[in-house]
Amino acid sequence: MLVFYDFTPAPSPRRARIFLAEKAIETETVQVNLRTREQLGEAYRAINPQCTVPALKLEDGTILTENAGIFAFAEAFRPDPPLLGRTPTEKGLVATWNARIEQEGFAAVAEALRNSSPAMKDRALTGPIDYPQIPELAERGKRRLEAFLDMLDARLAGRDHVAVDTFSLADITGLVVVDFGKMVKIEPRDDHTNLRRWHATVSARPSVGRQAR
């Protein structure tokens, strides 16, 4: 049995949870409470020295400690439905858009939140080492997130999905980023009509809708 290390309210494991649900891959799930800093304790550090969730323990004991690793494993382990693209061109487009959303969107929210939240003092980065907050980074993150939402809205004009004609990892990452943005009080504007339409559609998928965030 696969073992999934999760924290339901956090955005990173949410990406993996949706991906695994789309593929109907069953796991045992272990909650790691980030609010009490359980991820920094000795027990979880023995599982993932990076002190992050998600992580996925495979049947042979291998532990994948990054979303990228979980996606690559799951796509090869259960190819249907394909979430990383079907043809070489589609695979290139899905990976390109997913990377853009991670860098321009996810990183922006994380930068804004981790450098401003009192609960995250000295936790400006994930991982075992404490780094102090940098207030300028929080501001920069908000500016970047606003630019990202504009970009994603433009990309979705006339499109049902972000990267290719079918639902893919890029949609999952985009959805999670848009919801994560609420943590820093930045949401799609009323005139982001493409983004709002797409967000409503992807949020209604069974893999997404039935899950707590």
Add this chain to the structure above:
Amino acid sequence: MLVFYDFTPAPSPRRARIFLAEKAIETETVQVNLRTREQLGEAYRAINPQCTVPALKLEDGTILTENAGIFAFAEAFRPDPPLLGRTPTEKGLVATWNARIEQEGFAAVAEALRNSSPAMKDRALTGPIDYPQIPELAERGKRRLEAFLDMLDARLAGRDHVAVDTFSLADITGLVVVDFGKMVKIEPRDDHTNLRRWHATVSARPSVGRQAR
């Protein structure tokens, strides 16, 4: 014919260049001079609005503007030799290690360099929007890079390759990060013996050795 948008001295396109060379994928190559900010000019912006290299134009006109997209395309387009892992577990490990090296290593050097170099004033991030340098980030980047080199040295104890038993994308990214670190005057220490052994071996590969950095 594929068209590869490159700038030989830069670390990001170097990753794609080595990857494509390992697979003997031929391209036409176009140099985009980052030193004269050609990537921000109208001509290149029409190709890649993100103003970054590398980019790869496919035969149908699709343009992949991220390394992640180029790797995913190339692995599917020419599966041999596999650089993203052979089995589901290997694919998970290669993607996990590649992601760690990108985040803990590549991002650390970029943070250190872009927030300190006089030539990169207001270019703290890649992309079309100018962001001012944050000196604290330059210092943080150097600390992170030192921690990364320690981590990679420990990982390579008794191993010939970073992620799996064969050469993979994780080795390419690691190699490029170690060389990129010289730009901020941080190199493997004398006692990083595993890292130094691995670096010498991977640097001698024909795909790496015959290329200008």
